[in-house]
Amino acid sequence: MSEKAAIVTATDLTKIFLVGAGVRAVDGISMRIYPGEFVLLTGPSGCGKSTLLNLLGGLDRPTFGEVMLQDQRYSDLNENSLARMRRTKVGFVFQFFNLLPDLTAKENVELPMRLIGLDVREAQRRCQDLLESVGLSDRMDHYPHELSGGEQQRVAVARALANEPEVVLADEPTGNLDTHSSAEVMDLFRRLNEESGQTFVVVSHDDAARNYASRIVYMRDGAIEREEV
Ligand code: ADP
Ligand code: MG
Numbered sequence: 001m002s003e004k005a006a007i008v009t010a011t012d013l014t015k016i017f018l019v020g021a022g023v024r025a026v027d028g029i030s031m032r033i034y035p036g037e038f039v040l041l042t043g044p045s046g047c048g049k050s051t052l053l054n055l056l057g058g059l060d061r062p063t064f065g066e067v068m069l070q071d072q073r074y075s076d077l078n079e080n081s082l083a084r085m086r087r088t089k090v091g092f093v094f095q096f097f098n099l100l101p102d103l104t105a106k107e108n109v110e111l112p113m114r115l116i117g118l119d120v121r122e123a124q125r126r127c128q129d130l131l132e133s134v135g136l137s138d139r140m141d142h143y144p145h146e147l148s149g150g151e152q153q154r155v156a157v158a159r160a161l162a163n164e165p166e167v168v169l170a171d172e173p174t175g176n177l178d179t180h181s182s183a184e185v186m187d188l189f190r191r192l193n194e195e196s197g198q199t200f201v202v203v204s205h206d207d208a209a210r211n212y213a214s215r216i217v218y219m220r221d222g223a224i225e226r227e228e229v
Helices: 049-056 079-089 105-115 120-133 149-160 179-196 207-212
Strands: 008-017 023-033 038-042 064-069 090-093 167-171 199-203 215-220 223-228
Touching: 008 049, 023 049, 023 064, 023 223, 038 049, 038 179, 038 207, 049 167, 049 199, 079 090, 090 149, 105 120, 105 149, 120 149, 149 179, 167 179, 179 199, 179 207
Parallel strands: 038 199, 038 215, 090 167, 167 199
Antiparallel strands: 008 023, 008 064, 215 223
């Protein structure tokens, strides 16, 4: 594994939130994520998992340290270039799905492709394939409120994959789902990981998630406590 080039490289990452005396949410983390890995990031509430994930995906800027996606250093990018990088190379999945309520499933999945100017027909074709692969071909024209939580999350996964990202980052993707839907979403991640070699970094404190990971990273107090392969 170590001779392969990393997809994501974090070096001495620190994030301090300037609230009260200051919160060191991430405290000097260095890590590498390799192509095809399925990394589970776990640890107690408040240990810095979401903050780390947001830094790895370029949703937030570190106070100190560096993140690179392949050979692109985030600190070399202005906000526009960073946004473009996120749109094309990173797929995000959130606990509360974050679908746009006024768009149908299909329109939600097409949106990221429209934003990068993909040909409309190509976007529609890809959208159909994606919704089919998450088992929702018969729900394309449904609005989020017409879908169950598990279905909404599968739409969100299809949307995350729309622009064929290098890496998919998911923050408590099953945190709002029942056991059955949670297993469906995790199974879907595993299938995508195995079939397309897509790289996943999943934050979860759900014990069931451990069965899916190729590596488990335990965090505590903003730092990596230990890892299990
Ligand atoms: P986790 O996802 O592991 O529960 P977080 O990364 O959300 O942890 O939070 C880590 C620490 O940083 C917590 O103490 C939290 O209160 C604090 N924190 C997170 N986001 C902010 C923010 N935007 N402003 C101030 N403090 C924050
Ligand atoms: Mg969190």
